[in-house]
Amino acid sequence: KIKAELFFNKFNIFERLTFFYLILGFLLIILVFVNIFNQKLQINSIIKVTFSLIVIGFILHTLGLALRWYISGHAPWSNGYESMIYVAWAITLSGIFFSKQSNLALATTSILTGITLFVAHLSWMEPQITTLAPVLKSYWLTIHVSILTASYGFFGLSAILGFMTLIMFIFRKNRPHIDETIKTVTAINEIALIVGLAAITIGNFLGGVWANESWGRYWGWDPKETWAYVS
Secondary structure, eight states: OHHHHHHHHHHHHHHHHHHHHHHHHHHHHHHHHHHHHOSSSOOOOHHHHHHHHHHHHHHHHHHHHHHHHHSSOOSOOOOHHHHHHHHHHHHHHHHTTTTTHHHHHHOOOHHHHHHHHHHHHHHSSSOOOOOGGGGGGGGHHHIIIIIHHHHHHHHHHHHHHHHHHHHHHOTTTTTTTHHHHHHHHHHHHHHHHHHHHHHHHHHHHHHHHHHHHSSSOHHHHOHHHHHHHHH
């Protein structure tokens, strides 16, 4: 475990992936928009290479999470920093999931992943691997938090796809092919919202079960539970 932690700290995988995701995301989104406005331009081979690199980044991201789990002995989403890197993982997963339907989904999620990882490495976030708080020493940490936090990835995809759709509406005049792109992106957006809503609903109910096991009550109106109810 000591050797694994030294290796983990030396390579600093999540910080390195920040700019990797951002560069690929911006490159891909430029290519997608160029292709929307100039359909004669053949960029499929470049898009495939970019997609492959993002998948490689996602695999490294997954291995980084697995290594942190092994070193700490608990699921890597127990504090603010770990939640951010897990949300970034979920965002990329949602982009890869919808990449066959739209390259725009993959491009936007790659940018959003990079931004999320950037926020995770700001000075007020603590990346140090620490011991788990007693209240979190439960199998519900793995189940409840993983499902709930994964929903943020799909909601993040929906938010940024909605923003991109509004941009495409600006340029759709006399360009009927953009309407087809808007329809595709909107369909993906709806599916992502449904997946996100299902995950956050299940996660909130499981949170109530965990609260009952920890504190002997399913619900109390503390700020976190109030906003869980709002969501």
